Amino acid sequence: MFKYPRIFHSSSYKSFEATRRAGMATAYNDFINAGDSNNALPISCYAITQDSSNLNCFSKNSMSNSIQFSNPIVEEHIKSLVEKIPQAQQKREFFSLLIRFYSIFDTTKYNIARTPIPHVINTIPHSPPASRPYPQPDKEDAMYKLVQEFLEAGLITESNSPYAAPAILLKKKDNSFRFVVDYKRLNAITIKDSSPLPNMEDTVQKLGKGFSYFSKLDLKSGFYQIPINDSDKEKTAFVTPFGLYQFNVLPMGLRNSLPTFQKVMTDT
Numbered sequence: 349m350f351k352y353p354r355i356f357h358s359s360s361y362k363s364f365e366a367t368r369r370a371g372m373a374t375a376y377n378d379f380i381n382a383g384d385s386n387n388a389l390p391i392s393c394y395a396i397t398q399d400s401s402n403l404n405c406f407s408k409n410s411m412s413n414s415i416q417f418s419n420p421i422v423e424e425h426i427k428s429l430v431e432k433i434p435q436a437q438q439k440r441e442f443f444s445l446l447i448r449f450y451s452i453f454d455t456t457k458y459n460i461a462r463t464p465i466p467h468v469i470n471t472i473p474h475s476p477p478a479s480r481p482y483p484q485p486d487k488e489d490a491m492y493k494l495v496q497e498f499l500e501a502g503l504i505t506e507s508n509s510p511y512a513a514p515a516i517l518l519k520k521k522d523n524s525f526r527f528v529v530d531y532k533r534l535n536a537i538t539i540k541d542s543s544p545l546p547n548m549e550d551t552v553q554k555l556g557k558g559f560s561y562f563s564k565l566d567l568k569s570g571f572y573q574i575p576i577n578d579s580d581k582e583k584t585a586f587v588t589p590f591g592l593y594q595f596n597v598l599p600m601g602l603r604n605s606l607p608t609f610q611k612v613m614t615d616t
Contacts, residue, residue, distance in 0.1 A: 494527050
């Protein structure tokens with residue numbers, strides 16, 4: 349991985365400038381060089397709070413197990429990313445790099461992408477389809493909490509749209525709920541986007557010519573991140589027992605989601 353030991357340096361200001369241009373949330377962190385009493389042992393220190401009051405250090409011979417993250421889920425996630433690296437030095441250096449940009453790996457928060465490619469919903473001439481909410485009395489409280497979470501994150505807004513697709517909750521294997529909107533009627537009047545999608549066999553053949561190492565990125569989610577075209581937001585409106593809302597970002601269930609996502613990935 350890295351041939352020589354390296355200490356990474358960063359400041360909140362520099363981090364903000366870099367992530368602002370990349371369209372990512374700012375990671376407040378700082379790296380400093382320090383040494384032991386004999387100035388012989390490099391120590392890497394980092395602060396992960398904005399006021400730099402939460403400082404943790406580890407030497408080149410050990411990796412700290414007492415990292416104080418604001419969210420323990422993020423801590424466990426980053427540790428899991430490095431746990432299978434067999435070489436100790438590489439493990440420490442990769443861990444340092446991930447800590448430096450820890451906010452990128454925070455999968456507990458919603459992030460709206462800053463992309464010039466929004467999702468567009470082109471439709472044939474039609475009357476706006478509107479449905480009544482599906483009855484789910486046993487899941488109504490859970491749906492209300494999810495809707496409030498989406499509102500707070502800016503994923504949805506309250507709506508006065510003539511469109512209304514019913515929202516439902518589906519239970520996942522871990523007993524949490526997946527928020528789904530039945531866009532069947534909207535999809536029936538949506539014009540298909542015939543943009544090409546990559547073919548896996550072609551991709552493998554191109555990558556397989558003389559290469560020995562491959563890198564793969566597994567994204568947390570392709571949904572709830574890509575903005576919806578402003579004039580099309582009202583078409584995403586969904587109805588619940590307690591109100592009508594519309595999406596600001598690409599939800600699950602819409603036709604042409606895959607071509608839009610591929611365009612964003614190609615442009616990135």
